[in-house]
Amino acid sequence: MPRKIREKQLSLRQMARMRVTRRPGAAGLELPADESALGPEEEGRVVAHFGLNVEVETDSRERVRCAVRESLLEEPVCGDRVVCQRIGADQGVIVAVHERLSVLRRPGPHQRLLTMAANVERIVVVSAASTLNPGLLDRYLIAAQKAGIEPLLVINKIDQLSDAATLETVLAPYPPMGYPLLRVSALLEEGIENLEEALRDKTAIFVGESGVGKSSLINRMVPEESLRTAEVHAATGLGRHATTxxxxxxxxxxxxLIDSPGVREFGLHGVIREEIPGLMRDMAPRLGQCRFKDCRHLREPDCALHAAVEAGEIAAARLESMRRIAESVPSRNPYY
Ligand SMILES: Nc1nc2c(ncn2[C@@H]2O[C@H](COP(=O)(O)OP(=O)(O)O)[C@@H](O)[C@H]2O)c(=O)[nH]1
Ligand SMILES: [Mg+2]
Ligand SMILES: [Zn+2]
Incomplete structure (x- = not known):
């Protein structure tokens, strides 16, 4: 039984006094002050977020619209495993959030980090065969490494492949680093089963540039009924913000699969220059082997990363990528 981030223990009297009332922006959800009306504790998963309300799918696969107790230490987000108690058939309150296996955050207003999703186990980095950008791919892989979430590389639009040999050269370094690589076509429905197999029983998100085919792939893998539910919520106004x-x-x-608009901003927030080589799987094991302890792996003599490129153990493109990415993020030491 995983540990729960539970609210502080309340006396029965406090419980009775505590009110979970309508809050500004809370989509018409009103819960009774009398907590004896609460049903038994049920386990579930947060499937959507509407302002201050949260939609939970219970383990019995029923949807419950829940208010969130202010006393919870963590605001529940999509993907969270939670404990809820019902009031009536389809309304309730979240009383505890289980410990998270992972979190994805992005910068929000007032220099605060916003939590976008919890318990993501796979970051699916989608590229299109004809426009593959290895520099961007490397950025996503570094961000995934920093988040501690396993990436899966998906090359979509293989039906539009013009230069297969060049693509294979660009992709060659990745599988030896332990990154699974799938070639698919949403259009021809090729490789979709392999993708579904790779994601089976996991919680995943898709990242990648606009236009590479993320929505097309998602539509192939999510049953229509599930997508339709989302549309219905958007239409009733209960989920007026469903598309965002x-x-x-x-x-x-x-x-x-978690589909989040915030994921578009998934990137190197909070990563500093000095960390970059350590977040690249082909470079990390060689760090500390350069002549200079503070080697930047540029033109310094006896650089272990250079030596590895010369020995054919690291792809030259990866070292080049490392330099460009390092230059693009802030440094702890401005002279570095
Ligand atoms: N030729 C081809 N086109 C595709 C494929 N997958 C998606 N597209 C097209 O690429 C465009 C962008 O796709 P979309 O799924 O919206 O990309 P997203 O921005 O990553 O969500 C659309 O016009 C799709 O029809 C594919 O496998 N092959
Ligand atoms: Mg899309
Ligand atoms: Zn070096």
Missing amino acids: TARLYRLKRGGF
């Missing part, structure tokens, strides 16, 4: 909010979908073969 994170959502968790059930995949056909099992597993979940």
Whole structure:
């Protein structure tokens, strides 16, 4: 039984006094002050977020619209495993959030980090075969490494491949670093089963440039009924912000997919220059082997990374990528 981030223990009297009332922006949800009306504790998963309300799918696969107790230490987000108690058939309150296996954050207003999603286990980095940008791919891989979440590389639009040999040269370094690589076509429905298999029983998100085919791939893997539910919520006004909010979908073969607009900003927030080589799987094991302890791996003599490129153990493009990415993020030491 995983540990819960539970609210502080309240006496029965406090419980009775505590009110979970309508709050500004809370979509018409009103809960009774009398907490004896609460049903038994049920386990579930947050599938959507509407302002201050949260939609939970219970483990019995029922949807419950929940208010969030202010006393919770963590605001529940999409992907969170929670404990809720119902009031009536389809309304309730979240009383505890389980410990998270991972969190994805992005910078929000007032220099605060916003949590976008919890318990993501796979970051699916989608590229299009004809416009693959290895520099951008490397940025996503570094960000995933920093978040401690396993990436999966997906090359979509293989039906539009003009220069297969060049693509294979660019992709060659990745599988030896332990990155699974799938070639698919949403258009021809090729490789979709392999993708579904790779995501089975996991919680995943898709990242990648606009136009590479993320939505097309998601549409292939999420049953229509699940996508339709999202549209219905958008239409009723209960989920007026449904198109701008994170959502968790059930995949056909099992597993979940979180579709979040915030994920577009998934990147190197909070990563500093000095960390970059250590977040690259082909470079990390060689750090500390350069002649200079503070080697920047540029033109310094006896650089272990250079030596590895010369020995054919690290792809020259990866070292080049490392330099460009390092230059693009802030440094702890401005002279570095
Ligand atoms: N040729 C081809 N086009 C595709 C494929 N997948 C998506 N597209 C097209 O690429 C465009 C962008 O796709 P979309 O799914 O919206 O990309 P997103 O911005 O990453 O969500 C659309 O016109 C799709 O029809 C594919 O496998 N092959
Ligand atoms: Mg899209
Ligand atoms: Zn070096």
